[in-house]
Each structure stands twice: as structure tokens, then as C-alpha cells.
Amino acid sequence: MATAKLSNQVKSQAAKAQTSPELKQRLMFLILALLVYRVLAHVPVPGVNAAALAQSLQNSAGSGLFAMMNLFSGGAMSRASIIALGITPYISASIVMQLAGVVVPSLHALQKEGGAGRRKMTQYTRYLTLALAIVQSYFIASQIQGMQGMGDTIVPNPGWGFVGVAMVSLVTGTMFLMWLGEQITERGLGNGISIIIFAGIVASLPTGVYSLFSGMGSGQISPLLGLGIILAAIGVVFFVVFVERGQRKIPINYAKRQVGNRMMGGQSSFLPLKVNMSGVIPAIFGSSILLLPATIMNFFSSSNLLWVKDLTAQLVPGRPLYMTLYAASIIFFAFFYTALVFNSRETADNLKKQGAVVPGIRPGEQTTRYMDKILTRLTLTGALYLTLVCLLPEFFMMALGSSSGMIFGGTSILIIVVVAMDFMAQVQAFMMSQQYESLMRKANFKGLK
Secondary structure (H helix, E strand, O other), rough: HHHHHHHHHHHHHHHHHOOOOHHHHHHHHHHHHHHHHHOOOOOOOOOHHHHHHHHHHHHHHHHHHHHHHHHOOOOOOOOOOOOOOOOOHHHHHHHHHHHHHHHHHHHHHHHHOOHHHHHHHHHHHHHHHHHHHHHHHHHHHOOOOOOOOOOOOOOOOOHHHHHHHHHHHHHHHHHHHHHHHHHHHHOOOHHHHHHHHHHHHHHHHHHHHHHHEEEEEEEOHHHHHHHHHHHHHHHHHHHHHHHHHOEEEEEEOOOEEEEOOEEEEOOOEEEEEEEOOOOOOOHHHHHHHHHHHHHHHHHHHHOOOOHHHHHHHHHHOOHHHHHHHHHHHHHHHHHHHHHHOOOHHHHHHHHHHHEEOOOOOOOOOOOOHHHHHHHHHHHHHHHHHHHHHHHHHHHHHHOOOOOOOOOHHHHHHHHHHHHHHHHHHHHHHHHHHHHHHHHHHHHHHHHOO
């Protein structure tokens, strides 16, 4: 009877959590924020002929860099939108600050100060985001100004006036996206920055589907190759879901101890370690960190230096040098971010304090070395998996001779699947927390009676 009553209470509270006003408010705020983001993607930079720019990017053989930026900005680059830079300056700034936090002692001390230190690091990240946005906006505005349209003029009135207006527009758009991402994290659901990148890639999917099928219809893409791209995309989705759910369970035994007249402990459990503990961060960080030098080198491609032109030609998606640097950055950030989120020594000390041991392993230093060994193997496996998935669009670009298959590549699919899984997990965690708090309040009220 009591069990049935408790089960009914849990079900009723779960139903209330599903329809809780707070959850509805958070979902509504998220929808409105994404709506604002998509509206801004159609607001052009003053002085740019967006139609001529889109046509030039489509027909230009060297638009690989802009194609990648266009992918992460949800098509904003091809429309010459004020958010054409996207959120990449913020991501690059976050990478620099995280690396500096390991190298610079003062920043490392700030990271250990708790909430106050994190707020200070966030402030420094914003300042660096502004600086990087200014640099990238200047190079992008200068590059757009120097591009030649296929018929219509891209920039009718070139000059420093246009460059200044374009820089202000692009920097303002980037800083607004940074603020919007922080608001989504605080007042919405999920990680705001990841959600914005997710929304941009999803918004580009219809265009990618249309370009693929139109290419198949016109004969530019063979039906067999088009079918292969579709099947590969479906296969990558299943592969990503399979690996992201993979875990390495480390068995843990709790020692028996006497508390009063009762014997506690003696239970067995496990410590789950994900195969890909870093998630989608290495893919985002790797692509973002390569965009900054590629943008700068692309600006100097018009110089008379042959080595600059050759290096610029290699720093675009689909080239061997770009693929090598991309793979190296993914592997590096996979190990780096895993080291940030999981501390083997701290975990081993906590297990020792709780009276828990790994079977056959001594507590303390041996447990730390054992976990480091397992974690290194898992991180290497996860890094190779990320590298394989993210390089799929590059192989498609080499096969197609253009970036038309990029939207079906591993980077975009990886971000979509992982962010969607994390979002659903956070929604479920939020619902469970609401249910738990409601049950605890009810139990406390009963105890007071």
C-alpha cells in the first residue's frame, strides 16, 4: 500500500514537473532567443550587395574558408549579415584563456578562487573576444571589399568608410551573440554557445539538401555518389550515438565499517568513464582556432610573396595541410579538455576518503596511475574517433571538388547529434530536479505536522 502510494506520488510529481511553469518559461526563452538569432542572420552589413557576394562565393574556387565560416554562422556569411563572424571569436578567446590558465600562474590562481575567479576569467575572455572580433572583422571587411562579383559590384562604395562601418557591424553582431549565448545558458536550457552553433548548422541543412539534390538532377553529382553521401550521413549519426554512449566502467568496492551498532558498506559499484569525455569541444575548438590564421593569410594572398599565396591555398578545407592541422588540433584539445574536466588524483583521493577501492589496486598513488592509464587509452580512442568523423567532409570535398558535401560531413553531424543529446539530458535532469524538490518540500511539510 505504501509503495503504491509513493509510486502514485512520484508519477503525479513527474507530471507536474513536465508541465512546470519554469520549464515552459525556459523553453519559451530559448525559442525566442533562437528566433532573434535567425532574424539577425538576415540583417545585412550596410554597403554590401549580399546577392552578388553569395554568387561570388558560390562560383569562386577559393571560397573554402568562407564556406566553413558560412557553415558555422548558419549562412550569415553568404548573406553578408552583421553576425557573419558568428561566435568563433568567443570560442577562440576561450581557447586562449584556458591555455593561458595552465601556463600563466596568476590566471591559474584565478581559476582556483571559485566563483569570483571564474567571473574574472569570464571578463578577460570577453575583452579578448572583442579584440579578436576587431581583428577578424577588419580582415573580412577588407577581403569582401576586394572581391570581384560575377556581374554586379559587391561593394558599390569601397574605402575606409565602408571598412569602418562593416567592422562596427560585425563586432557588434559577435558581441551580441556572446551575450545571447550567456543568456541562453542562464535563463534557457542547454549550453548557449553550443545551442547557437547547433542552430546555425541546422539552419543550413535545407540549403545543403537542396544543393545535393539539384547537383544530382543537373548531373554535376552522380546519383551513386549522392546516395553514398546520404548513406554516409546516416551511418555517421548512428556511429556518433553509439560512441557517445560508450563507457568504461571501473569496478569499485566499498569497505565495511561499523557505524554505531550497524555495519555499513560492503557494496560494489562502478565509476563510469565516457569514451569521448571531451564531447564536441575538440571539433569546435579545432575548426575555430584554424579560422583566425586562415583569415589573416587569406587577406595577404594578394601580395607578391609566392610562399604566402601557397600557404593560403593550403589553409582551406579539403587541403592536406589543413586536414593535418585540423586532426592535430582535435587530438590536442581532446587530451587538453579531458585533463581539465577529470582529475585522476582528486578522484583517487575522494575514493580513498570514502573507503572505496578498485579491486586489485592499492588506494592512493597506484589508483591514480591506474586511472591515468585507462583515461589515456580512452582519450586516444575518443580523439581518433573525433578525427575520423570530422575529416569526412574533407574527403567528400576532395571527391566532389567543392564544398557542397560539407553540410553532410562529420563536423556538422557531430555537433548536431552531441548537442541534441546533451540538451535532452539537461532537460531530463531539470525535470528530475524539479520532481525531487517538490517531493522534498512535501516530505518536510508532512514532518512538521
